[in-house]
Amino acid sequence: MARRKFIAGNWKMNKTAAEGAALVKELKEKLGGCASGCCCSGPDVVVCPPFTTAPAVAAEAKGSCIQVGSQNIHWADNGAFTGELSGAMLKDIPVTYAIIGHSERRQYFGETDDTVNKRTKAALKAGLKPIVCIGELLAEREAGQTNSVCERQARAGLAGLTADDMTTVVVAYEPVWAIGTGKVASNEQAQEVHAFVRSILKDLFGAAVADATRILYGGSMNAANAAGLLAQPDIDGGLIGGASLKAADFAAIVAAAK
Ligand code: PEP
Helix, strand or coil, rough: CCCCCCEEEEEECCCCHHHHHCCCHHHHHCCCCCCCCCCCCCCCEEEECCCCCHHHHHHHHHCCCEEEEEEECCCCCCCCCCCCCCHHHHHHHCCCCEEEEEEEHHCCCCCCCHHHHHHHHHHHHHHHEEEEEEEHHHHHHHHHHHHHHHHHHHHHHHHCCCCHHCCCCEEEEHHHHHCCCCCCCCHHHHHHHHHHHHHHHHHHHHHHHHHHCEHHHHHHHCCHHHHHHHHHHHHEEECCCCHHCCCHHHHHHHHHCC
16 A cells, blocks of 8 residues: 655754744745645645744644644643643644654653553544654664564554554654664664564554554654655655754655655
């Protein structure tokens, strides 16, 4: 089955509202409109700005092929969860996607496989599309644990989901040692893990779901290496950090996905 490619930018803690809107404006100019294939024949294009920047970005992106996502979501509808945002609040912005379980959340903010699962279910309940991140640390790769770590994270993060839920879920394989380090996984290394993750999806949800689910690669993807990675049979797109902060670089990755 042909899976539509998917290119998402994770802006992390970068860009004020004015800077974010300016970046989207420039990106729109570089991508061109629907007539140039941006939304009709090209990949899905998503940007995930910080929460405070998201309303201005969503306003600027409105009517274009650029969709907006959040970088997190809380599992509760409301309550005493200082610093968190619920699905309903995110829908207010409005955003369409939510990154969940990014390695920086796992590393610095105590995210666990269990909270990833709760956030994923909350996103689905709110009608948001989860981008569920998995990936091994350098020490885990060196210890030969890449597959077991990814399997554990995928099974736990997606636990309790139905095949129907999976129609809106995107999985991002992000080897932690490649994030923000400039050390990209080779095309072969990335493809090998993507194929393995797809086999786990098959075991969990069946062949049709495994075949239809987009699995993104994340970790120092840029304009120079995107084409090689995106040409791999099980790599359906990218989750891009640093290179998503410059319109020209991000647009070049989108072009590589066409
Ligand atoms: C990320 O933050 O998800 C990421 C992949 O970052 P970078 O592209 O900068 O490695």
